[in-house]
Amino acid sequence: MKITLLSGRTFDINADLGFDMKIVYSARSRRLTLRIDRKDRMAVLTVPKYCSRKKAVSFVESHQDWVLDNLKKIPEFKNFQNHDKITLFGHEYTIEHSPIRGNTRLDKKNNILYVSGGIEFLHRRVKDFIKKIALKEFTVRSQETAEKIGKKVHNVFIKDTKSRWASCSTLNNINYSWRLALAPEFVIRYIVAHEVSHLKHQDHSAHFWALVEYLEEDADKGREWLTENGQQLYIYK
Ligand SMILES: [Zn+2]
Numbered sequence: 652m653k654i655t656l657l658s659g660r661t662f663d664i665n666a667d668l669g670f671d672m673k674i675v676y677s678a679r680s681r682r683l684t685l686r687i688d689r690k691d692r693m694a695v696l697t698v699p700k701y702c703s704r705k706k707a708v709s710f711v712e713s714h715q716d717w718v719l720d721n722l723k724k725i726p727e728f729k730n731f732q733n734h735d736k737i738t739l740f741g742h743e744y745t746i747e748h749s750p751i752r753g754n755t756r757l758d759k760k761n762n763i764l765y766v767s768g769g770i771e772f773l774h775r776r777v778k779d780f781i782k783k784i785a786l787k788e789f790t791v792r793s794q795e796t797a798e799k800i801g802k803k804v805h806n807v808f809i810k811d812t813k814s815r816w817a818s819c820s821t822l823n824n825i826n827y828s829w830r831l832a833l834a835p836e837f838v839i840r841y842i843v844a845h846e847v848s849h850l851k852h853q854d855h856s857a858h859f860w861a862l863v864e865y866l867e868e869d870a871d872k873g874r875e876w877l878t879e880n881g882q883q884l885y886i887y888k
Pocket residue numbers: 845849854855
């Protein structure tokens with residue numbers, strides 16, 4: 652792999668490290684750092700402005716075991732499977748493959764998510780269904796929450812972003828990751844309160860956080876959960 656430093660020099664790390672690595676250049680950082688990107692399952696090396704090839708390579712090599720150990724600890728990505736239990740907007744459902752019983756749908760009384768079609772498409776169908784439900788739920792919740800502060804949400808979109816859980820644009824559009832549908836109810840309430848609060852404050856100021864707490868009293872709990880357990884939502888592909 653070829654690395655171009657900010658100073659214009661280039662060098663290669665072609666040692667067989669046994670893992671994938673992403674290189675980030677940083678004019679601000681003073682030293683080499685290595686971290687694990689759990690979502691992409693790779694190491695991330697931050698290279699400061701003035702750094703020799705030799706130094707970077709030996710730094711990575713000396714941390715090889717640490718990286719491999721940490722990558723091993725990340726649970727494997729999996730597909731949704733028949734009989735899996737999943738939580739959708741706070742309710743637990745069991746996935747039941749049901750090829751001949753009409754559309755993919757929720758049986759709320761019996762807590763079953765019936766999935767139609769061939770078994771080979773089950774993962775795809777469950778994911779599509781969750782996105783559909785997420786769009787409906789997040790739209791309603793966002794509009795209702797916005798009303799409380801005299802604001803209107805223009806559009807809600809469901810995305811598959813890895814870098815952030817949700818975002819709010821200056822056009823009053825809110826994007827949510829479909830994975831949030833699998834999070835506990837209080838986490839969902841927190842994220843909605845957070846994004847809706849951005850309709851009023853486009854920053855993370857004290858005013859902003861006060862509004863989040865006004866809209867959702869368990870906001871702290873939701874935020875902590877995402878920091879500590881958010882990774883769980885990435886188990887499914
Ligand atoms: Zn924010």
